[in-house]
Amino acid sequence: MTSIASLLVALALAQTSTAPYVRSRVDAGDPRTQCLFWTAERVTWHQSTYGNPATPGETEFEAMSRAFQSWQDIFAACGNLTLQEGPRVNDRTVGYARQGGNRNLVLFRDRDCSAVVDSTDACWAEDTCANTYDCWEDNDNTIAITLTTYDERSGIIYDSDISFNAARFDFTTTSGGGTCFPPVTNNCVATDVQNTATHEIGHFVGLDHTNAVGSTMNPSAQPGELSKRTIDSGSRDFVCTVYRQGAPSQACLHPVVESELGPQADTGCAAAGSLAALPALAAWALWLSRRRRQEGVR
Ligand SMILES: [Zn+2]
Numbered sequence: 001m002t003s004i005a006s007l008l009v010a011l012a013l014a015q016t017s018t019a020p021y022v023r024s025r026v027d028a029g030d031p032r033t034q035c036l037f038w039t040a041e042r043v044t045w046h047q048s049t050y051g052n053p054a055t056p057g058e059t060e061f062e063a064m065s066r067a068f069q070s071w072q073d074i075f076a077a078c079g080n081l082t083l084q085e086g087p088r089v090n091d092r093t094v095g096y097a098r099q100g101g102n103r104n105l106v107l108f109r110d111r112d113c114s115a116v117v118d119s120t121d122a123c124w125a126e127d128t129c130a131n132t133y134d135c136w137e138d139n140d141n142t143i144a145i146t147l148t149t150y151d152e153r154s155g156i157i158y159d160s161d162i163s164f165n166a167a168r169f170d171f172t173t174t175s176g177g178g179t180c181f182p183p184v185t186n187n188c189v190a191t192d193v194q195n196t197a198t199h200e201i202g203h204f205v206g207l208d209h210t211n212a213v214g215s216t217m218n219p220s221a222q223p224g225e226l227s228k229r230t231i232d233s234g235s236r237d238f239v240c241t242v243y244r245q246g247a248p249s250q251a252c253l254h255p256v257v258e259s260e261l262g263p264q265a266d267t268g269c270a271a272a273g274s275l276a277a278l279p280a281l282a283a284w285a286l287w288l289s290r291r292r293r294q295e296g297v298r
Contacts, residue, residue, distance in 0.1 A: 004028070004036075005138070005145045016219055020234025022208040023242065023252065026152045029208075034155035035252035036148065036206045037242060044086040045204075048107035052166050052193075056186050059173035060193050061088070064106055067197035070231055071205065071239070078240035080249060083205075093131045094161035096149035102159055104204075106197075109136040110166040136167040143169055143221070144196050146203035155251055160204040164196065171196075179224025188224075195221065195228045202231075207238055 004024065016022075017029075026033035045068065052060045065085055072083045091105055113123075113135035123129035130137035138145055142165055149159040164171060170182060170190040180188030202217045209219040216228045216235050242250045 004150075005147050016209050016211045018211045018213075020210070020212050020232075021215070021217065021238040022210045023238070024148070024203065024206050024208045025252070026150075026155065031252070033253075034153065035242075035250075036150050036155045036157050037249045037251065038081055038157045038205065039249050040081060042082045042084055043104060044084045045104040045106060046086045046089045046091065048092060048105060049088040049090050050092070050107065052108035052110065052164065052171055054110065054166060055171055055173060055193065060108070060171065063173040063193035064197050067194045067201055067229070070198060070229070071201050074231060074236050074239045075243065078245050079243040080245050080247060081243055083201075092134045094147050094163055095131065096159040103161075104159060105161045106164075107162075108164040108166040108171070109134065111135040112140075112167040113137045115167075130163070136163070136165050138163075138165070140165075140168050143191060144200050146200045148203065155253075157206065162197070162200045162204065164193075175226055179222075181223065189226060190223055191221075192224075192226055192229070195226050198231065199228045202235060205239070206242065207235060210234065 022029075023035040023037075025031070025035050047061055047064055051058070068083050068085060075081055075083060086103075089103060089105070091103055092107060094105055094107070096102055109130065111134065113129040113133060116135050117123060117129050117133050121129065123132050127137065129135060144162060144164045147161045147163070148157055150157045170184040171193050172180070172184060172186075172188065172190045173193050174187055174189060175192075177185075177188035180190050182190075184190045198216055199221070207217050210217050211219070212232070212234050214227070215232045216230070217232075218228070221228065244250070
C-alpha cells in the first residue's frame with residue numbers, strides 16, 4: 001500500500017499541466033501508472049473535535065462543512081458517490097488504520113514538531129512525529145496536506161486525511177474585511193479555511209494540480225484568497241466524468257483486476273498526505289507541489 005501527500009509550499013518546484021483537470025496517479029504525472037479514485041458509494045469524513053482554537057467559535061468547523069458540501073453538490077448532480085460528514089471525533093491520527101477503526105479525518109495541528117520533539121527522536125526518520133506528538137511535521141511553508149492511502153495496482157483509495165498547518169498559518173473564515181497580515185483580527189482574511197479545504201478535498205477525491213486559469217486545483221494561493229471556494233468547471237467535469245452517475249468510478253489503466261481490489265489484497269502499508277502552508281513574510285505567493293511517500297509496498 002502506498003500513500004501520497006499533496007501540499008502547498010512557497011517554492012515553485014514542479015512543472016504543472018494547464019489541462020482543465022489532472023488526475024492523481026500512483027507516480028505523479030506518469031501516464032503509465034494508475035489513477036487514484038474511490039469506489040465506495042459513500043465516503044464518510046470526520047472533523048477532529050479540537051478544531052482550531054485560534055479561529056472564533058465554531059466557524060472553522062462550519063467552513064470545513066461548506067467546503068465538502070460544495071463538492072457534494074456536484075457529486076449529487078452528476079456523480080456516483082456521497083461525501084458525508086460523520087460525527088466529530090477525538091482522533092488525532094492520520095493515515096490508514098488497517099486493523100479497523102479507520103477514519104477519513106480533518107484536523108488542525110497547531111504545534112510545530114520542531115518545537116516540541118527532540119531532534120534525536122526516531123520519529124523524524126520514520127515520519128511519525130505528527131501522529132505521535134500531535135504536531136505539524138511537514139515543511140513550514142506548507143499550508144495543509146492531504147494524505148491519501150491507496151492500492152498502487154488498482155489505484156483505489158482506502159483513506160484520505162487532511163491536516164492544516166495552524167502552527168504557522170493564521171486561519172480565518174470570514175469573507176469580508178480585505179486581506180490581513182499578522183496580527184490577524186477576526187474580521188479580515190488571512191488564510192481562508194474554506195479556500196484551503198476546497199482545494200484539499202480536490203486531492204481527497206483524486207485530483208492533482210493544474211495551472212488551468214481559475215482552477216480550484218491551481219498550485220498556488222495568496223493570503224486573502226477566497227477564489228478556490230468556488231469549484232471551477234474543469235474540476236466539476238472531473239467529478240462528472242470519473243465518478244459518472246450510474247457508472248463505476250473510472251480507472252485510467254485497464255483492466256483493473258477484480259481480485260486485486262480492496263485492502264485485503266495488500267500487505268504492509270502506510271499513508272500520509274497534506275496541503276499547503278504560508279511562506280514567510282517575504283514571499284506571499286504560494287505554490288503547491290506533491291510529495292510521495294512509499295512504505296511497505298511489496
Ligand atoms: Zn494541492
